[in-house]
Amino acid sequence: MIRRESFFPVLLALLWGFNWPAIKIVLQEFPPFVLRGIGLGSASLLLLAVALMLRRRLRVERASLLPLLVAGTLNIAAFNIFTAFAQLSTTTSQAAILTYTMPIWSVVLAALILREPIGREKVMAVIIGAIGIGLLAIPVFKSGQTLGIILPILAALAWALGTIVLKKWPLKGDPIATTAYQLMIGAAISLTGLAISGEALPPAVSAKVAGAFLFHIVCATAGAYLLWFTILSRNAASTSALLSFAVPVVGVLSAMLLVGDRPSLTDIAGFAAILAAPALVLRSSLK
Template structure:
């Protein structure tokens, strides 16, 4: 059990440079079509092997669809296009602003009040985003490199807030398996419409990165995540995710040659501090 949190941080953190490497030879919709489709099939197979039922209640259909579109489909597609438009480290950190957008959406949708800690988190987080986005005005950063990761963060936050209001009762592993298949199907439509083609062959390094993305960062990581959730509260388990962007940034520097500048580190620090306040700050009763 003690090894699961660091294992998850490594699996999901290194997935950022793994996807970047995969994109060097595989187009974005094709990568997501294969990755999420295969990951979904592996999860459903694992569910069967562990004696879980693949059936779910009719009342779960809408929450599973909405959650699958927001938390899995839009999130993953936005992330992959973010990596095409900016550095892996910037994409990872900006996507980590999810807790900030969750605060805003929970205020609007669920009526949760904004206390001093949450307002501080929003101010610090928006300042970090502004720092990371500032190179847009000098032409050194593609605006889409900021837009796509923020869309990913907003999508995940919206899905989380929606599922808080309308949770599903289906088994978590089975639900994510189906949602990954849904995301893979949407990516398949994008693959056809965009006219992408599959590469005739892959280098060994790219093939390894894609295999890691599918088997390690998708299937195995989700199995470990559900194991952790079965033993701990969601809040305690969520502390694991706090190390993911740090591992992602370090992995991007080592594996894909990212070299963040001083301004990037300032933005990174602000976003991580804000996310920490939003996630672990004092909670209202």
């Protein structure tokens, strides 16, 4: 019988994949720090409300406070801020693709720091995924848009390091509560950036942007991050990271549909390679 958890990576890929064009749409009217401050803050409050309704324990053990702060800073604040500014510097497809070099960094860091074993199939998955991302990243390097390359890679590194932190020092507390607190840390850092930058709320918000923002808060932030941290707690860091290889494919396809991105033949070859990577990991996990 297929376990319910087997569908978690598929659902996560859909939520985070469609989040890329949703963010592009929101950025048409909201500046980056405003977007992240409101989005992360609202998602954290939503999860805390759910935790209270379910009567979950909100307290986090003292030993987990520092890992919680570090993970919130890396996994949430740095990742979300870098990806928001990246979408202003390059196309949605290119930003999504380069950000998902994260699984490659995670597998390497997990081997170096956590001493996680890397089997043949994971090595093959990393190589195939790297080839796919490399094919999709070619237009970015040809364009010479430096920030369009640097910011997504910084986001990938931050996410990878945050993943390693949570595997080395697992958080002791209810997963809904700990996810909410990490989002709250990200919101606090984003609001600090907002105060420094002087960004302001838009004078008016269109229905299209409001709908994209609502999807981003409820589904792609509150729901997807809870799903991600659940996957991370039940799998090795390298396996969890590699399972996310399908996200940029969904992101690029949804960007084609919603914001008009058009992939080349090289992009299509990259899609095929990236889809093969999580398939190998799932096969390894089932074994």
